[in-house]
Amino acid sequence: MPTLTIDGKEISVPKGTTVLEAAKTNGIHIPHYCYHPALAVVGNCRMCLVKIEGMPKLQTSCSTAVAENMKVFTKTDEVRKAQQGVMELLLINHPLDCPVCDQGGECDLQDFSYGYGAGKSRYEFEKQTFVERSLGPVIKLNMNRCIRCTRCVRFCQEVRGKAELDFFYRGQHSELATYDNQELTGALQGNLVDVCPVGALTSKDYRFKSRPWDNRDVKSVCPFCEKGCSTDITVKWRTGQLLRTKPRYNPDVNGHWMCDHGRFGYHAIFDGQRVQKSEATIGGAGLSVVPREKAYAAVYEASKRIRERDGGSVFFGLGSPHASNEDNFMLAKFMKDAFQCAHFGLNATEDSGEAEDYPGFKIPSFKAPNLQGARDAGITEQGVGYAGLRTAIGKGEVKALFVLAGNRFSDWRGDFELMKRVDLLVIFELLPSPLHPLATATIPAAAWTETDGTMTNMQGRIQRFWRGVDPAGDAIPQWQALVELGQRFGLQGYQQLKRAEDAFKLLAASTPGYAGLDYSKIGDRGVLRVVEEAALAR
């Protein structure tokens, strides 16, 4: 561990660490553009110059490895002049169109100009201009704003694994483009927006929708595959509108990136007709909108009749890898408490078979986030998933069915006739479920952005997501609806379950591998559940 000083502060860092990284981990900020922790070091922006004692020229801290007894200075007059010089030069041909630029407010060019620039320019000539270009379905390029740091080029080469983006022409004329003006390909394009430190690459999806100071970011987890990338969801303060999803750095899961399926997947939920009201069939009539309590009452009455007629064994809980640990746990708990029923299955367990392997990022093929968590939470499958359920229904063994995330009923084969043999069908749904017309009662469910909770990804990593926006209409977290339903059934202890974490603590207490966990212990990056040797042996 070499020991060096940076601005007089003594620090020790592992051998091979660069001066820039050493400074960063010790709270000293050195401005930089081309450096990105996950990309090759190229040293082209020259923003990170520092003074190193004994070296005649200033050195790029991004590319200089620390050495024993090295003395680094980041704030000398010489360094400041160099920083001001680079800033001025970066801006002479820059349009300074911050008021109409998407990046404005979250832009390194703005920030470092304020922090390290001279605050004025001496350039009086015409600026160089380029026309705006589309780089494919996701990205818009405004070359005027580009500082040619080549982060995007390196991203395509190193992470996406296809050299489809590069600079053409030379010097000040150099212009970013794709070969033959083809569209960018692959499912990692959105990352280019994050990787670009300025407003040159903007997202066609997000552009012009908001300004950063009107937004807040809420920590979340991507629910579109079993990888479970850590994300931030951006919410507009005033309207509560969900604006975009960005990857949140998590070295244990997704690093700096996420895929476009996850990034833009929220549209599938939020652009659709969200279910906003609960509905129930009252007195033999068809479904009609009712207050939630009425729906619960309908479920209670029907359950009572069926139970008296057929006993508890005809009740079946269909959990979902699209629902949280809390949701699945409460379904299992409610079924057991109310009906002493132990019949469970999972819907939407089919693998898409569409894995994507990029050199720097792997996208798994199973497109639901919480298969592991649902199983852990007590949805131990009976028979063979939905196929088993169909057989059971056919034999008349299932008369009451409770379905989580009914909108994600991807296993559904359109067998309405079969489903009619179920007397009580309760569906929790974000969007109308294909089974909706057959339901006895439906409850509008909150999306992952609208509630707190946890999911357990393919690694067995338990991850936390936070409520960022208000639920649509009367939507309610599924675990909470099950708590309310339990209260209507007069079940013991349901009064005390007020927050998602209460449900989680019960889950933790009864689930091997989750023992002793609470939300604070899970933290931002999640924790691996402890798999006991006994469980592994099984």
Place this chain on the structure above:
Amino acid sequence: MEATLIKHIGHTAFRDIDTFVQGGGYRAVEKAFGMRPEEVTEAVKSSGLRGRGGAGFSAGMKWSFVPKESQLPKYLCCNADESEPGTFKDRQIVEYEPHLLVEGIIICCYAVGIHSAYIYIRGEFAYGAEVLENAIAQAYSRNYLGRDILGKGFDLDVTVHRGAGAYICGEETALLESLEGKRGQPRLKPPFPAVVGLFNGPTVINNVETLAAIPSIINNGADWYAAIGPERNRGTKLFSVSGHVVKPGVYEMPLGTNLLALINDCCGGIRPGRTLKAVIPGGASASVLRAEECNISLDFDSLAKAGSMLGSGGAIVMDDSTCMVKVAHTASRFFYEESCGKCTPCREGIGWVEKLFRRLESGGGRETDLALISDICDNVKGKTLCPFGEAFSAPLDTFVKKFREEFLEHVRQKRCPFGNPPPDPVH
């Protein structure tokens, strides 16, 4: 003093391998094969030969930096990109002494343990490339190249690669990128090419003239070479002299030759009726010398001490009819067009400086422009990724500092006092 580098300049006969061999050619290869490789490197080291591509680094030292054992193949890249304005000396070797170059390449590769060499030749030198190709084909046919050369168990392949018209590809790491088929832009150093070079293998990069000097060092001995020229600046050098002299051309002279002697004795002096005003001694990247500074020894150290450099040895001589603002603008325009654009200070700085020079030459400049140019140059100097930043910021700043009065005269008269029209627009 006998020429060793361009003995046959003007005589196409020596492109033919038989004529060349009859004149004593390829004898150095045989002699070198009789030595151990380390001995060859040692001889080049003690000869004092310094690189002729501009930086003047000891050739023998450079060879000795290449690791003996390497997992990856080692390479030699002969730098024949010669694009420095005012420089046209490698071209003479390529066109009139192609076998001398091949001979130097074989010896270098033998010394360093290299089995594949590339000659990266400036794209515009189509003719020179053809001459080289023919010479190489002949050398293969006589087994000076190829497998088991001269029965000594040494293999070597030489390939000619033509550049695509970028000055920056003469910079050694940009050359490597270009050879690899990538955008010709410099790499961050370290690692240095001697350790990680072409296709990641250890690589020697030497200028044409450097390699062409090797055979005579081997033939005549290191001591013979080390006796030519002043301390630390040994051997003969090619000087390409252009501009306002009576006989412009390429002259081979010992290092340490006086600049005025080169102009007057070799080149027949300044053209009649005119007086010397200034000389750019080492290609456009070298800082200009005023007439009164021209009584100077042409060697690496003396020119560095005078704030300029020997560079490529391309001397651009200017008489009193020359407008130095126009010269400065012309130089800035070249660098503006040739900056590769990879790093910020060079890419942006040179464009700005070119515009300021243009405005000054057009008569629209201000006195404050001079300080501004100097300050921009200062913000570039020492802050770029490759030496190109210095290559323009130092000489352009020097124009402003040494010819301040002439610049101010443009400002006062609001036109070029030499009557030059405003420069054409750049595209």
